[in-house]
Amino acid sequence: MTPLLEVVDLVTHFVTERGLARAVDGVSLTVERGRTLGIVGESGSGKTVLARSIMGLLPRAGVRRGGKVLFEGQDLLGLSDRDLRDIWGAEIAMVFQDPMTSLNPVVRIGRQITESLRHHLQLGKAAARARAIDLLASVGIPEPARRFDQYPHELSGGMRQRVTIAIALACGPKLLLADEPTTALDVTVQSQILDLLQAQQRERSMAMILVTHDLGVVAGRTDEIAVMYAGKVVERAPTHTLFTEMRMPYTESLLASIPRIEQPSHTRLRAITGRPPDLVHPPTGCRFAARCPYAQPRCVEEEPPLMPAPTPGHHYACWYPVGDPAVRAG
Amino acid sequence: MAGSGTAHLRAEGDALLRVEHLVVEFPVGPARRGRVVHAVSDVSFDVLPGETLGLVGESGCGKSTTGRAIMQLPRPTAGSVRFDGEELTHLSGEVLRRVRPRMQMIFQDPISSLNPRRPVGDIVAEPLRVWGSDGGDAGREAAVRQVLDDVGLDYDSAAGRRPHEFSGGQCQRISIARALVLNPKLLICDEPVSALDVSVQAQILNLLEDMKARYGLTVLFIAHDLAVVKNVSDRIAVMYLGKLCEVAPSDELYRAPAHPYTAVLLASIPAPDPDVRPGMAGGAARAALSGELPSPVDPPSGCRFRTRCPRAEERCAAEEPVLREVGDDHWVACHFPLGHTARLAASGMRWDPGGVGPRRADD
Secondary structure, three states: OOOOEEEEEEEEEEEEOOEEEEEEEEEEEEEOOOOEEEEEOOOOOOHHHHHHHHHOOOOOOOEEEEEEEEEOOEEHHHOOHHHHHHHEOOOEEEEOOOHHHHOOOOOOHHHHHHHHHHHHHOOOHHHHHHHHHHHHHHOOOOOHHHHOOOOHHHOOHHHHHHHHHHHHHOOOOOEEEEEOOOOOOOHHHHHHHHHHHHHHHHHOOOEEEEEEOOHHHHHOOOOEEEEEEOOEEEEEEEHHHHHHOOOOHHHHHHHHOOOOOOOOOOOOOOOOOOOOOOOOOOOOOOOOHHHOOOOOHHHHHOOOOOEEOOOOOOEEOOOOOOOOHHHHHO | OOEEOOOOOOOHHHOOEEEEEEEEEEEOOOHHHOOEEEEEEEEEEEEOOOOEEEEEOOOOOOHHHHHHHHOOOOOOOEEEEEEOOEEHHHOOHHHHHHHHHHEEEEOOOOOOOOOOOOOHHHHHHHHHHHOOOOOHHHHHHHHHHHHHHHOOOOHHHHOOOOHHHOOHHHHHHHHHHHHHOOOOOEEEEEOOOOOOOHHHHHHHHHHHHHHHHHHOOEEEEEEOOHHHHHHHOOEEEEEEOOEEEEEEEHHHHHHOOOOHHHHHHHHHOOOOOOOOOOOOOOOOOOOOOOOOOOOOOOOOOOOOOHHHOOOOOHHHHHOOOEOEEEEOOEEEOOOOOOOOHHHHHHHOEEOOOOOOOOEEOOO
């Protein structure tokens, strides 16, 4: 059986005045039906561009693309905008970081939900309204019939994000792309929204890609994680394996930089020094080498490929992986 | 939560900053109706020299308003703010202006808090220019060079560039340099890392700790993320809807949260560990917070947290809880605190170092 989503050697380069910016540079990944994939990386790692490339949301001009995005075996990269429109919302839906800018401020919430119901499912006005109110209730919005007629500014940030989730779920998509869905929200609201996404994903046996900069957000809520750095996937593993057997020093550094509530106060954080490389002129060799505490001469000369680790499904791109005593001693 | 009270304040002469019964209200709607947003309602806390006090709570709890009210931006509606021996709320404009170099602030969005048209060197030198520092241009340049070096930026490559040429983390370094160039005593940090990635957040938190040591700073650290606040703070005050819920030393607050809201905040932190199920942070399962923040225009009676509190009873609606001590320097404003009932009953009378004399622990 073909996987739900198969991304093969995806390339997205932007034409800029300074040259080609290699935002996504040969990424391959697979998402099976009903599974959850976390994509983790810093700002500028290419994770948002990757999500938008999968969805087909990038402009045609000024963008060089390559590779394949196979959704149920069909390559989305070859589709026209008109054909993509039948897939957006109906097959693949997206939730964005900032609910205030992703909702239309001058359109009532109800109409923003019924729009796709009427277009994709050809529901009548009354049926669409009833379905939208059910959806608002299912994403935990109190008094859904009253909220149906309100505008986005009348809701709190957390409630707005619930509305964008209701819009995304409206037509029962098979894949939900959530790009930093909780970054603009408070911690208490963040956990409510993540719980909601997880519950809906299970209930509908929908596949989900959760994009975030915070390993804490994906730790308890995904089946698999791909770590991105400078446009590439540098480690990919089932979630539990990633945390217990991580091999890529970047993943280790990303985890170490999170302040832990269980540590005594004034514990010095292990920050990653420096900044991600310039994607117009990426360094030769491993792109993380300049910031890597374990870098050796080979790392700056030769780029490590994504190689398989002993655990099935675990891949990493490093010549001197974490937890490999023989290599470290050398 | 809803706690008022001042029993948790330390001896008056010891504190660099002492805020008592702070009230900030903003009018809403037509003036004749007299409706107000109760942003901060009777909040008291103090910060000792060299201490970092963390002020934590959700959006809308009044934590940023508290920070700004200390700076007298705008002046609070009522209450007292004593800083470095002076009562700020009564000071006239010019006298207040002379106090301001000793208290500086850094903000959440590092890019919008820097003037996009000015080179970084000028931005950091501006406070010196305003205050007419000694040494003229050369003296100023030396001071700016030093402070940029302290925050990890190179004067020769950074001073001539404008803010948009820097990343968010670097802009926050510039903001910190601008705040430190006048050698302030108190630094108020309002969500300084919440716009930053975790990797950059760690750099900035470490930098703040370094700067605190180098410049001998006292810090009020305002943020919504309890894990971040705990990392830098000696003592933490938890705020909800304009009131204090709990005040305790950082490690104690984590070890034995007494207020149900603090427990919710702790449980909401996403644990970077796949074996910890969401909602289990801190080692014990805790209920997630349901519902929405009530309107600060018409806050609930009694304890303001009662509408969302799993432990609320009738008394919570009728009577506002006052901050009382439930452990060593551990204060909570709750009628039914978590895990402390037995200890409270056993403690009976205790001496209050605040100077009010003997006092029942549960009054």
